Amino acid sequence: MARHPGAAPARERILEAASRLFYAHGMSATGIDAVTAEAGVAKMSLYNNFASKAELVEAYIEARHQEWLALYDQRTATARSPIERVLAVFDAYLDHASLAYEHGFRGCGLLNAAAELPAGDSGRDAVRRHKEQVEQILVADLETAGVADPAGMAEHLSFLLEGAMSRAGLEGRPDRLVTARRMAAAMLDAA
Template identity: 60%
Template sequence: MPPRITARTKLLDAAAQLFYAEGISATGIDAVIAKAGVAKMSLYNNFESKTGLVMAYLEARHQEWLGLYQARLEKAGDGAGGVLAVVDAYIDHAEAGYEHGFRGCGLLNAAAELPAGDPGRSIVAAHKLQVEQLLAGHLASLTTKKQAEALAGQISFLLEGAISRAGLEGNSTLLLRARAMISDMVEAL
C-alpha cells in the first residue's frame, strides 16, 4: 500500500504549483485548497494563514534547490566541480518541466511580490547568501580566500542574471551559456 500523502504535503504541492505559475498575490487560498483536494480547515490546521503557507513554500523551494545541489555535488566533488554543481542545480531547476514553463527563480519571483520587510524576503536573501557562500567555499580550494569571495560574488551575479533572462525566455539556454562562462572563469584560476 503506498504511503498516505498528508494534507500538509498536498497543500504545499498545490501552493508550489500555483504560486510559481500564477504568483502569490494572484493565487487565493480557495484555489490552493481546490487544487490540493483538501478541506479548508486543513489549511488553517497546518499553516494558520496564507502567510504561513507562503513561508513554508519559500522554505520548501530552498530545500528543493539544496537537494538538487547535493545530488550534483556527490557526482562532482569539490573545487571546480563544486562550483559547477551549484550552476547545474539551477539548470536542473530550469529543466524540471513546470506545468506552465520555466519562469525563472521561484524564490526571486516570490520576493518581488512581497513588501519590503516581509519575513519571506529574509528566506530568499538567506538562500542567495548561502549560494554565494557555497561558491566561495568551493573556490577557496582553488585560490586565496579573498579572491574566492570576490569571484563567488561575480559568479553569483552572473547566475542571477542568467536565471532572470532564462525565465523570460522560458528555457535553460542562457543558463547553459552562463555555465560555460563560469567554467572558463574557474579554469583561469
C-alpha cells in the first residue's frame, strides 16, 4: 500500500487498528487480515513490525495500560488533595468509558483481553500487573491522606471499581462508574 505523506508510521497504524478491532470484536474474533485492512497496510508490513499475532496482542495490552496511565496522570494534574488523587483513579476509568468507541463501550479492554487468554499467558500477567499497579496507586494516595488501613481501603475501592467497570461494560454506559465514584467519595469521607 502506498504511504501517504504525513501518515502515521505503519507500526502505529497497525497497533491503532488492532486496538479498535480487538476492543470492538475481541482478539480471537479479529484476524490479521482484518487488522491489515483496517490499518491500510500489507500483511508483510504487519509481520515486519510484530513477529506474531501474540506479539501484537501484547503490544495492545501495553498500549491500553499506557492509555489508562495517561488518563490518570491528566486527572491527578488538577487534583488538589490526596483524596482527589484517589478519586482520580475513578475519574480516569470514567474518562476511559466516555471515549468514543465506534461499536460502543464494552468495559475494561484489559479485562476483556485477559478473559480471552489462557491461564499462565504473559498477557494475563500484564493485565494482573496493571490492576495491581492501580491498587498500589490507591494505597499510596490513601497513606498520604492519612486513612487508617490504606491497603484494606484500597482493596475495597479496587473491588468497587472493578465491579462497576464490569457492570458499566455490560450495560454499555458509564452510569455504574459514576455511582461507584460517589460511593468511594462517601467511604473516604467516613474514613
